[in-house]
Amino acid sequence: MEAVTTARNEGWLKSQTHQQAMSAGFGRFDDVLNTLLHAVAGKRYVCGDHFTAADLYLASYIGWSMMDGSLPRRPEFEAYATPLLQRAASVRADEIDGDMQAAAMAPVV
Secondary structure, eight states, rough: OOOHHHHHTTTTTTTTTTTHHHSSSSSHHHHHHHHHHHTTTTTTSSSSSSSSSSHHHHHHHHHHHHHSSSSOHHHHHHHHHHHHHTHHHHHHHHOOOOOOOHHHSSOOO
């Protein structure tokens, strides 16, 4: 996911040929986007009926990428990622990250 998003954000895909898409390892951005949409559409979890590390990764990626604009906001993404990002463990991880960021930004005396 990050590879195709980075390639798109850096402008490397603007004149991508079919051969380049095949050799890149991820194809075209729209193909990856549609695959991701299909993977999460109408699903609570991507691997069956329970939360897995795949959900941790995908929900985090989707949430962050929609926030920074590198992934378009789609109802399927919102419906999948929002409940997972509201899990107690996710909220706590965000709090810890915020605390660490604040400590890193604090002036040294």
